[in-house]
Amino acid sequence: MNDFLLSQVLVAIAIGFDLLSFQFKERQKIVACLFCAGVLISTHFALPERISSSNTKTSITLSHRCEFKVTS
Numbered sequence: 805m806n807d808f809l810l811s812q813v814l815v816a817i818a819i820g821f822d823l824l825s826f827q828f829k830e831r832q833k834i835v836a837c838l839f840c841a842g843v844l845i846s847t848h849f850a851l852p853e854r855i856s857s858s859n860t861k862t863s864i865t866l867s868h869r870c871e872f873k874v875t876s
């Protein structure tokens with residue numbers, strides 16, 4: 805499987821996690837789904853060597869995860 809196809813599969817799974825997050829009412833589960841989606845999207849950008857986009861998405865994802873730990 806080439807990098808492009810793998811990156812598309814990863815973003816499709818990430819969209820699934822995004823949609824799954826709408827089904828939960830508990831904040832912990834919602835943030836966990838969004839965190840997983842963020843990691844997958846970061847990897848999606850890193851595979852075709854778009855490192856600056858990947859770094860941006862990774863920092864946003866980590867800030868959401870840190871915010872969750874502080875406010876929980």
